[in-house]
Amino acid sequence: MQKITIACLLTACSVAVAPAAEDPAAAPGRYTLSPSANGFVRLDTQTGQVSQCTGAAADLVCKSTPDERAAMQAEIDRLQKENDELKAAAAAPQPSADTGPQIAIPSDKEVDKAFNFMERMVKRFKGLIEEMRKDPAPSTPL
Numbered sequence: 001m002q003k004i005t006i007a008c009l010l011t012a013c014s015v016a017v018a019p020a021a022e023d024p025a026a027a028p029g030r031y032t033l034s035p036s037a038n039g040f041v042r043l044d045t046q047t048g049q050v051s052q053c054t055g056a057a058a059d060l061v062c063k064s065t066p067d068e069r070a071a072m073q074a075e076i077d078r079l080q081k082e083n084d085e086l087k088a089a090a091a092a093p094q095p096s097a098d099t100g101p102q103i104a105i106p107s108d109k110e111v112d113k114a115f116n117f118m119e120r121m122v123k124r125f126k127g128l129i130e131e132m133r134k135d136p137a138p139s140t141p142l
Helices: 002-021 068-091 108-134
Strands: 031-036 039-044 050-054 061-064
16 A cells, blocks of 8 residues: 555656646747847747847847858858868879989099080180281272
8 A cells, every 4th residue: 555655646747847848938939038228029939049129028020130241251161161171182192393404424534525625616716816816818999
């Protein structure tokens, strides 16, 4: 008998407590209104959307305000993408300046051969100039 009484009490308590927990009046509302200079500001507590409300208390007309958060998030996303691209470009191997065409350095024998050629050419040129100074060509009148 005592077990039946305890079971009935527990059942009655759980039935009485359950409706109080589901009572929507006990939970805060979805929207909150705050007075502002131009009427009221309505905040949606679930989404964070803000609306500007004007008119009498019974006939409020609410218009959504521009959501700067969405514009800011779009800019943050764009900058994050650009930052990732720049990091990837910086991490990529850069071509070295030494990868250009390789120039072969001449040997001492090749350098001596080039100097000998230049020396002979200068001596011939100098000989031609001296020859022209010794034998002036007869001038012809114009």
